Amino acid sequence: xxAAGSKPGVFPVTGTVEGASAGNGKGNGNPRxxxxxxxxxxxxxxGLLAPLREEMLADLVMIGQTPAPTGAEERxxxxxxxxxxxxxxxxxxxxxxxxxxxxxxxxxxxxTILLVAHLDTIVPANVDHNATVLADRxxxxxxxxxxLGAAALTMLPxxxxxxxxxxxxxxxxxxxxxxxxRGDHAGLKFFLDHASRPYNYGVCLEGVPLGxxxxxxxxxxxxxxxxxxxxxxxxxxxxxxxxxxxxxxINRILAIETPTRPFTKIRIARVxxxxxxxxxPDKAVLGFExxxxxxxxxGRVTEQIxxxxxxMSARHAVDAELDVFFRRTxxxxxxxxxxxxxxxxxxxxxxxxxxxxxxxxxxSEFIARxxxxxxxxxxxxxxxxxxxxxxxxxxxxxxMAQLVGLLTALDRGDADAPAAS
Amino acid sequence: MNAEQWLRERTYHHSAFWDLKKMVAQKEEQNLKxxxxxxxxxxxxxxxxxxxLLKSALMxxxxxxxxIAVIDSGSTDDTREIAAAFGAxxxxxxxxxxxxxxxxxxxxxxxKALYLLEGDIICYVDSDIANIHPRFVYGLLGPLIENxxxxxxxxxxxxxxxxSQGIRPTGGGRVTEILIRPLFSLFYPExxxxxxxxxxxxAGRRSVLEKIPFPVGYGVETAMLLDIYNDMxxxxxxxxxxxxxxxxxxxxxxxxxxxxxxxxxxxxxxSSHERIxxxxxxxxxxxxHRVEDGRFxxxxxQIEEFERPPINTLESYREKFGLGG
Numbered sequence: 001x002x003a004a005g006s007k008p009g010v011f012p013v014t015g016t017v018e019g020a021s022a023g024n025g026k027g028n029g030n031p032r033x034x035x036x037x038x039x040x041x042x043x044x045x046x047g048l049l050a051p052l053r054e055e056m057l058a059d060l061v062m063i064g065q066t067p068a069p070t071g072a073e074e075r076x077x078x079x080x081x082x083x084x085x086x087x088x089x090x091x092x093x094x095x096x097x098x099x100x101x102x103x104x105x106x107x108x109x110x111x112t113i114l115l116v117a118h119l120d121t122i123v124p125a126n127v128d129h130n131a132t133v134l135a136d137r138x139x140x141x142x143x144x145x146x147x148l149g150a151a152a153l154t155m156l157p158x159x160x161x162x163x164x165x166x167x168x169x170x171x172x173x174x175x176x177x178x179x180x181x182r183g184d185h186a187g188l189k190f191f192l193d194h195a196s197r198p199y200n201y202g203v204c205l206e207g208v209p210l211g212x213x214x215x216x217x218x219x220x221x222x223x224x225x226x227x228x229x230x231x232x233x234x235x236x237x238x239x240x241x242x243x244x245x246x247x248x249x250i251n252r253i254l255a256i257e258t259p260t261r262p263f264t265k266i267r268i269a270r271v272x273x274x275x276x277x278x279x280x281p282d283k284a285v286l287g288f289e290x291x292x293x294x295x296x297x298x299g300r301v302t303e304q305i306x307x308x309x310x311x312m313s314a315r316h317a318v319d320a321e322l323d324v325f326f327r328r329t330x331x332x333x334x335x336x337x338x339x340x341x342x343x344x345x346x347x348x349x350x351x352x353x354x355x356x357x358x359x360x361x362x363x364s365e366f367i368a369r370x371x372x373x374x375x376x377x378x379x380x381x382x383x384x385x386x387x388x389x390x391x392x393x394x395x396x397x398x399x400m401a402q403l404v405g406l407l408t409a410l411d412r413g414d415a416d417a418p419a420a421s
Numbered sequence: 422m423n424a425e426q427w428l429r430e431r432t433y434h435h436s437a438f439w440d441l442k443k444m445v446a447q448k449e450e451q452n453l454k455x456x457x458x459x460x461x462x463x464x465x466x467x468x469x470x471x472x473x474l475l476k477s478a479l480m481x482x483x484x485x486x487x488x489i490a491v492i493d494s495g496s497t498d499d500t501r502e503i504a505a506a507f508g509a510x511x512x513x514x515x516x517x518x519x520x521x522x523x524x525x526x527x528x529x530x531x532x533k534a535l536y537l538l539e540g541d542i543i544c545y546v547d548s549d550i551a552n553i554h555p556r557f558v559y560g561l562l563g564p565l566i567e568n569x570x571x572x573x574x575x576x577x578x579x580x581x582x583x584x585s586q587g588i589r590p591t592g593g594g595r596v597t598e599i600l601i602r603p604l605f606s607l608f609y610p611e612x613x614x615x616x617x618x619x620x621x622x623x624a625g626r627r628s629v630l631e632k633i634p635f636p637v638g639y640g641v642e643t644a645m646l647l648d649i650y651n652d653m654x655x656x657x658x659x660x661x662x663x664x665x666x667x668x669x670x671x672x673x674x675x676x677x678x679x680x681x682x683x684x685x686x687x688x689x690x691x692s693s694h695e696r697i698x699x700x701x702x703x704x705x706x707x708x709x710h711r712v713e714d715g716r717f718x719x720x721x722x723q724i725e726e727f728e729r730p731p732i733n734t735l736e737s738y739r740e741k742f743g744l745g746g
Contacts, residue, residue: 051481054508058477061470065552086482130551130667133469135503 013042013165013408042349045163045401052155052162053397059083059154060391061133064140064147067125070183073098073175076119080154080175087157089173097190100175104157104167106411111169112197113410114371115156116188116362117149117205118179137381139390144383148207148391150175152378152400159400160407167411172199179362184326188365201339201410202366202373204359205403210395211352212377214359215340216332217367218263219295221302222287223324225249225309229282230317242284243273245316250286252308256301264292266301291360295329328364339372339415346405350398372415376402422656424614431571431659432616435560438567441483444559447566448485456540457489457558459509460530464548465498471546471553472507478555485559490538491548492530500548512537518737524727528641532729535630536738542566543630547621551667561624564659572657573625573649577617578666594619595673600680601643604687608696609647611655618646619683622663625649629657631733631742636726639679640686644728647690674709678722681707685726 068076077100084092084102091103100119106112121142123129131140140147153173160166178186192199206212227246250268258264266288273284288305292298306322313320333340335356347354359375366373378399381391409415422430438444448455457475461468472489479485491504491511505511514530515523517537523529531545542565546557557576564571597619605613612618619642633648635641649657671679685705691697707722732738739745 054473054477055481057473057507061474131470132466133473133503133507134465135469135499135506 013045013405042346042401042405043351045404046350046397048163049159049397049400049404052159052400053393055158056151056155056396056400057133057138057393060138060143060148060151060396061131061140063119063150063154064131064138064143065129067123067127067129068120068142069123069125070120070178070180072125073119073177076100076150077175077177080119080150083154084157084173087161089157095191096194097187098177099187099191100173101191102157102173104160104171104173106167106169106171108168109170111200112172113169113201113203113407114172114174114199114366115153115203115205116174116176117153118146118188118362119150119175119177120180120183121145121147122180136394137390137392139388141389142383143389144207144381144391145389146205146207148378148381148396149205152205152403155400156403159404163404165404165408167407169200169411170197171407172197176362182325185362185365188362192365192369192371199366199371201415202363202371203403203406204362204366204373204375206361206375206377207391208379208381208383209355209377210379210399210402211347211355212375213340213343213347213354213356214361214363214375215335215337215343215356215373216358217328217330217360217364218358219292219298219330220289220326220328220360220364221298221324222289222326223305223322225286225288225305226321226323227284227286227312228319229280230319240316240318241280242318243281245312245318245320246271246273246284246286248316249308249312249320252312253288253305256304258292258301259297262292262294262297264290264294264297264301266290293330328360329368331367332358332363333372333374337372337415339374339410342409342414343374343376343406345414346402346409349405350402352398352402376406378403422654424611424655427611427655427658428614431564431656433560433564433659433661435556435563435661435663438559438563441479441485441555441559444563444566445483445485451566453542453566454487454540455485455542455544455562456534456538457486457544457546458531458534458538459489459491459504459546459548460494460527460534461491461496461500461504461548462494462527463496463498463500465496465500465503467551467553468500468548469503469507471548471550472504472509474553475546475555475558476508479558485562486544487540488538490534492534492537494525494527494530518735520737521729521735524637524729526637526641526727528635528637529729531641532635532637532732535627535732536735536741541627542624543627544624545622547668549668552665557622557663557666558624560661560663561622564661565624565626568659570656571659572629572653573645573659574623575615575617575646575658575660576620576622576663576666577615577660578620578664579616579662596676596680596683600683608691609650612646612650614655615646615658615660617660618642620666622666629653631738632731634731635729636682636686637729638724638726639682640726643683644686644690647687647694651690651694677709678707678724681722682724682726685724689726 066075080100089102095101123141176187227242229242270287274281309320309322363375379391379395489509491509501511561574564574636644692699705725707724709720
């Protein structure tokens with residue numbers, strides 16, 4: 001997967017140093033010693049970035065400690081914009097959807113890379129958001145999903161500045177709002193649908209894991225089935241608990257045959273019902289997800305679920321409704337795409353093992369608009385949510401080096417070559 | 422300056438000092454050196470975040486601080502390792518100024534910090550603050566940098582906070598409201614204008630701090646206020662609202678021992694400031710009770726408020742800072 005003549009650790013990092021004179025271009029591993037081009041060795045980047053570690057961790061803690069449930073991300077947006085302004089970005093402000101937007105113009109500016117990190121979290125605002133900084137890790141609610149991705153985006157202008165790297169292409173930075181659950185990527189969708197310039201590449205930043213390399217999205221729908229028991233006088237079959245009826249529906253859904261090829265899966269993900277031990281619930285809600293490599297198969301399974309909901313509604317005298325609020329079509333890049341080759345090469349140069357897979361994240365919005373894009377992780381960690389979320393400190397600057405390496409590779413045009421057939 | 426005027430003119434909110442760039446410029450104009458001291462004893466759960474946030478904002482990003490030092494009382498957890506890993510200067514108090522001996526207590530660390538650190542202004546911040554933010558430091562430094570007549574700035578916390586499970590705000594703390602404020606009202610009524618006299622965050626000029634004795638234990642905050650007030654009056658002080666401080670709650674019985682130590686310091690100051698005359702030495706034993714199987718036991722705690730002398734009386738200090746004999 002490597003470019004001809006390269007080997008791990010000697011993948012060059014090239015960016016232009018403003019005001020520097022042309023030189024021999026050999027490079028000495030230190031981007032600060034500009035010789036016309038800031039040429040360094042990729043493997044040296046984590047070391048060069050080490051002095052910025054505390055600043056990066058401080059951004060991570062400050063963002064992580066700011067509650068941002070979906071739809072209430074204003075304080076995180078403000079923090080990110082303040083930091084963009086402090087780092088001297090000529091454009092930094094909110095857009096109409098409430099996203100945090102920054103723009104770093106390139107020297108040439110004929111191409112633009114859009115980097116996005118979602119700012120919202122599934123953690124409710126009333127949870128104690130204080131983070132704990134231990135010797136090897138930082139713990140806190142939502143710290144891995146996606147405070148670290150947001151911190152990486154926040155720090156990027158400072159990182160490029162400290163390394164004296166000025167790219168030829170523009171960088172558009174977006175802290176997106178309303179991404180999760182019913183937010184359905186509303187912030188990113190708005191931004192892409194109303195963009196003032198075309199985007200050549202997209203890079204989605206997620207906290208964990210380092211090595212994450214997502215470049216395709218499998219078809220996905222997410223929906224809720226709500227089941228409400230009618231008033232007693234209208235019942236044909238007597239009173240049944242909404243949970244019991246929902247259980248019938250679940251059993252019928254589980255009986256739907258799904259093929260292994262194309263891979264198709266129905267996930268029963270969430271049930272909400274009941275208030276007390278001595279009260280029959282009159283409402284129950286099931287959250288589910290269908291994934292498939294085939295959009296046609298997703299359509300077929302969805303139709304079957306619709307039929308089940310209609311039938312059970314009539315049979316058990318309940319008002320059952322299906323609400324599909326999230327749809328992603330299957331698609332993405334091939335492994336042979338030069339963007340993926342460039343990512344793999346950067347990761348190998350930093351000793352990062354690529355972990356390829358699909359992602360239902362922001363990536364799908366780029367795919368839907370034919371913009372080549374990837375999702376990358378910044379560090380190791382955990383986002384179990386039922387235990388303490390954490391990110392490991394040591395790999396963080398390697399994760400940032402990966403990002404700088406990829407941006408400089410894109411700037412050089414490494415991903416512009418036609419994809420191998 | 423009477424208490425009313427002081428309360429009006431010398432009570433700040435941290436937001437008045439948000440412009441760190443301006444504050445750094447003022448600091449450089451005055452050729453000031455500023456040190457931050459974080460006294461610790463087993464603060465592994467919170468010290469990392471304090472060092473990361475304060476160093477990043479106030480040294481790396483805006484060079485307001487010239488040094489961040491952890492002065493440790495002999496932690497048995499990884500407090501010192503964590504602090505050093507994130508770039509703080511770490512000192513084990515017992516290894517320095519050994520000619521003065523070794524005493525245990527926060528006041529000992531604050532006193533030795535005057536010798537170990539270089540700043541013209543020393544800012545002291547406790548190490549157990551869960552919601553640490555750069556405002557805890559720049560909010561205290563602001564009045565000192567802006568106003569040469571201010572010599573000592575005390576923190577207070579005024580925003581109510583939703584809390585649970587043992588975490589509570591310090592605003593209107595029990596010892597303050599039940600002990601200190603009545604005592605100040607009785608004997609030093611002007612000092613009752615200080616909203617939170619026991620807060621663990623304060624900053625002062627070296628020229629003032631080097632001249633006062635430091636109790637090594639509970640009484641250090643009270644002694645600082647009383648001694649500076651006795652020397653310079655209320656106009657030497659300012660106070661800053663830092664909004665909210667979250668830390669672990671202390672049991673009432675532990676606060677009782679704290680109150681005993683503070684009372685000893687207070688009465689000693691009343692005596693030395695010639696406000697009352699004590700007939701003999703104060704007791705050093707605090708007696709509390711516990712019940713076991715229906716039987717009451719008395720538990721005795723020896724709480725001796727040992728005091729360090731003004732550090733400018735130490736030969737090694739005078740040498741290091743070029744003070745004449």
